[in-house]
Amino acid sequence: MAAPDVRAFRASVLHFRDDPGVASPADSFEYLEDGLLVVEDGRVARLGPAEPLLASLPRDTNVVDRRPALILPGFVDAHIHYAQTDVIASPGRNLLHWLEQYTFPEEARFAQRAHAEEVAEFFLDELLRHGTTTAMVFGTVHRASADAFFAAAERRKMRMAAGQVMMDRHCPEHLRDTPESVRRDVRELIERWDGQGRLHYAITPRFAVTSSEAQLRLAGELALAYPNVFVHSHLAEHLDEVAWVRRLFPSCRSYLDVYDHFGLLRERAIYAHCLHLDAADRKRMAESGAAAAFCPTSNLFLGSGLFDIAAADAAGMPFAIATDVGGGTSFSMLRTLAEAYKVAQLQGQHLSALRGFYLATLGGARALHLDRRIGSFLPGREADFVVLDPQAIPLLARRTRAAKTLEELLFAWMILGDERGVRECYVLGQPASTSAIAASRSG
Numbered sequence: 164m165a166a167p168d169v170r171a172f173r174a175s176v177l178h179f180r181d182d183p184g185v186a187s188p189a190d191s192f193e194y195l196e197d198g199l200l201v202v203e204d205g206r207v208a209r210l211g212p213a214e215p216l217l218a219s220l221p222r223d224t225n226v227v228d229r230r231p232a233l234i235l236p237g238f239v240d241a242h243i244h245y246a247q248t249d250v251i252a253s254p255g256r257n258l259l260h261w262l263e264q265y266t267f268p269e270e271a272r273f274a275q276r277a278h279a280e281e282v283a284e285f286f287l288d289e290l291l292r293h294g295t296t297t298a299m300v301f302g303t304v305h306r307a308s309a310d311a312f313f314a315a316a317e318r319r320k321m322r323m324a325a326g327q328v329m330m331d332r333h334c335p336e337h338l339r340d341t342p343e344s345v346r347r348d349v350r351e352l353i354e355r356w357d358g359q360g361r362l363h364y365a366i367t368p369r370f371a372v373t374s375s376e377a378q379l380r381l382a383g384e385l386a387l388a389y390p391n392v393f394v395h396s397h398l399a400e401h402l403d404e405v406a407w408v409r410r411l412f413p414s415c416r417s418y419l420d421v422y423d424h425f426g427l428l429r430e431r432a433i434y435a436h437c438l439h440l441d442a443a444d445r446k447r448m449a450e451s452g453a454a455a456a457f458c459p460t461s462n463l464f465l466g467s468g469l470f471d472i473a474a475a476d477a478a479g480m481p482f483a484i485a486t487d488v489g490g491g492t493s494f495s496m497l498r499t500l501a502e503a504y505k506v507a508q509l510q511g512q513h514l515s516a517l518r519g520f521y522l523a524t525l526g527g528a529r530a531l532h533l534d535r536r537i538g539s540f541l542p543g544r545e546a547d548f549v550v551l552d553p554q555a556i557p558l559l560a561r562r563t564r565a566a567k568t569l570e571e572l573l574f575a576w577m578i579l580g581d582e583r584g585v586r587e588c589y590v591l592g593q594p595a596s597t598s599a600i601a602a603s604r605s606g
């Protein structure tokens with residue numbers, strides 16, 4: 164039997180055990196200013212103060228010294244569209260205009276497998292370059308979009324969830340599927356990819372506007388038949404969209420009620436945005452076990468609205484943080500946290516940096532019901548992590564030197580940090596896509 168591959172990483176180390184916005188902050192995280200993360204065969208073996216832990220390890224242990232960097236679990240992006248990589252920063256006037264002018268034409272290109280493969284490779288490297296190791300990902304209506312994405316994620320050994328989009332109305336004719344094609348493709352994709360390596364399938368109706376009642380019913384049947392796969396869609400993003408859904412489904416109490424009616428509210432269901440909900444909707448989301456993805460850069464960019472953290476908390480509605488590229492304006496979860504902070508401020512609310520970093524790591528893993536595998540450094544967790552180096556950003560290095568508390572330190576990262584500060588990203592304890600990171604540094 165081969166000897167285990169043991170590596171130890173020395174740096175400041177932070178991870179979360181609970182939500183600092185709900186649980187007592189002191190019990191919710193573990194921070195070691197001079198810590199040692201010991202990884203064995205791709206999983207977390209131990210975490211503790213560096214000096215005593217080093218003394219207990221064999222002398223020849225491979226120790227990677229990254230002081231004064233900060234090691235965190237890899238970021239979890241709870242909602243992103245890989246097929247919109249090339250429409251980021253497109254001047255759409257609002258959601259519906261942006262979809263018609265930019266997004267649908269670009270998504271049509273994913274009928275070609277070669278295009279899907281090329282974008283998937285770039286997209287996954289881009290995630291890793293930004294410190295994101297897990298994401299909940301939209302494909303397009305084409306089978307090739309999902310196959311190409313899963314194959315690229317499998318090569319990188321990343322824990323990823325994705326799905327082929329379902330839509331059969333209110334979109335260009337050539338982007339519509341049929342009940343027969345959906346039944347065949349979704350079943351085959353689940354059998355081929357769900358549970359293969361670290362991959363998960365997500366049943367992905369685009370949103371209530373682009374699915375007929377028959378299609379939503381079919382999505383609900385699939386969600387019932389495959390309780391362990393995810394459900395992934397959009398909900399209550401823009402007021403025009405909410406009004407349209409009301410006209411399309413007059414018998415439903417609310418937009419959320421449409422998904423509920425068709426059996427699409429359950430654990431492992433992720434709904435992006437959730438901006439224009441009422442108290443009854445939020446209560447129902449909380450009861451169902453579904454979670455919201457808060458996408459601040461997208462909501463601000465498209466002028467869609469402000470996610471109400473206080474209302475979500477009051478209802479016990481779980482939520483995570485997401486970039487929503489290409490409606491979102493950055494792959495960086497750090498930049499996304501800065502915008503989340505400002506969205507809260509505009510409503511007289513406060514998002515602490517501790518909670519922000521929880522949401523970007525364990526909070527995302529919990530929303531996806533993956534927290535037994537990723538999102539923290541508890542023993543046995545998969546060793547996906549990011550090494551943040553303040554020296555890479557001169558202003559951040561200067562500001563963090565003056566930080567007196569952990570909250571101040573993290574707050575500076577939340578407001579001033581970005582992908583320049585991502586020194587390395589590890590997947591299962593191995594350096595991930597360092598070529599992409601190095602290339603971005605040298606040119």
Ligand SMILES: [Zn+2]
Pocket residue numbers: 242243244397435487490
């Ligand atoms: Zn989206």
